[in-house]
Amino acid sequence: MFEDTIRNELFHVYYKRWITVYKEGAIRSVTMAKYLMTHQWLVKLVPNMKVGEMTRISYQQLLNDYATEHERQTTMDFHHQLKGAVLDAVDEGLIERDPTRKAIIKGRTPREKKPKYLNQFELHTLLTHLNLRQEINWDWFILLLAKTGIRFSEGLALTPKDFDFTHQTLSISKTWNYKGDGGFLPTKNQSSVRKIQLDWQTVIRFSQLLKGLPEDKPIFVRTNGKIYNSTVNDVLTRLCKKANVPNISIHGLRHTHASLLLFAGVSIASVARRLGHASMTTTQKTYLHIIQELENKDIDLVMRSLSSLS
Structure with a gap:
């Protein structure tokens, strides 16, 4: 009944x-x-x-x-x-047979997607067009995301005490609730809690920028705490246009960072740790096209090495 x-x-x-x-x-x-x-x-x-x-x-x-x-x-x-x-x-016996069996998935033709990442020359060109003033602005935020590959929400949650300038590291331990009413939230997963090594140029720049700021207050979030992803994407779009490079999204800076590391020969395991991926499988799936390209280069290298032995 x-x-x-x-x-x-x-x-x-x-x-x-x-x-x-x-x-x-x-x-x-x-x-x-x-x-x-x-x-x-x-x-x-x-x-x-x-x-x-x-x-x-x-x-x-x-x-x-x-x-x-x-x-x-x-x-x-x-x-x-x-x-x-x-x-x-x-x-539960409410439906007699599985109606999802052999379901056919259709859909509209995908819209032309934005490029996911920039190459090294394009990123360098973009960074030279940043307006890095004495006070904090979104250009500083874009620089940091490009240099670290951190997620948008992780970048918003950064406070001065997350920077260890002596050891050249950045600690990622929280995110910012930009889709809600602001405030700190946990990271996406346990693997996302990590320390990221910073290059010395970034260390010098940010050590000057953060002097005198409250240690535990977000660097990039203003008083009301409400940030829209579209606001920062608009800033990046204008910068890409000014630099005459492909128009990528803020998340595209993360893809750019990972892609450059992979092309530079950094191992998938190290890239996965730096990005805070839960497993290397995520990294391999996300950057499969780059990994395949690198494998093709490796095959050429192997063939050249073997042919020199004869």
Whole structure:
């Protein structure tokens, strides 16, 4: 009797309850926001679909309808966020067969993406166009992200005491809640807590810049604590245009940093530690195209070495 009641419940109502029970408090707020957005799309696309009515055809139609307004990767994410709840409903006997089986993921043609990173010459050109005044501005923030590869939220959370100028290190131990109401938050994962070695030029520049600033107050966040990613991206866009280099995003500075290290021959393990990745697998997936390019260079080097032996 109870099963029949839930079987006749609207699917978006069931999904909202599933999110509350299984996801609330177990995932980061950013990820939670994605699940809640998926719920909103269910309300829009299938407002009257009941749990027990879901079939392979109705599920595929739901994906197709979502795909008309989204790229393929976004549709894939939508599918993954739904699948857990749907499979639980199958396990509970509310849906007879797995409707997600053999689902076909469609989507709009991706828009032309911004370049993800700059090469060494382009980065050097960009940095020479920074306006590094005596007082703190976003140009200083851009310089630091380019030199360290830290995440946007990690950079915003930096305080003067995170800099150890004697040992030329920068401690990453927190992030800034720029998507909420400000304030410090934990890092993305335990691996993100790390010390990053700084080059001597950066040490000299920042040791002068930070003199007299409160030790435990964020360097780049002003009084109200509200920072928008788009604000800093706009600054970077203007700088890229001025320097006549490809227009990258703030996150692109992280990609640029990692790419230059890999091309310089730094090991994947060291790059992963510097970026604060949970595992080398993340680094390998993110920079697969560069790693493959380097492997091709290695093959040429191996062949040249072997041919010289004859």
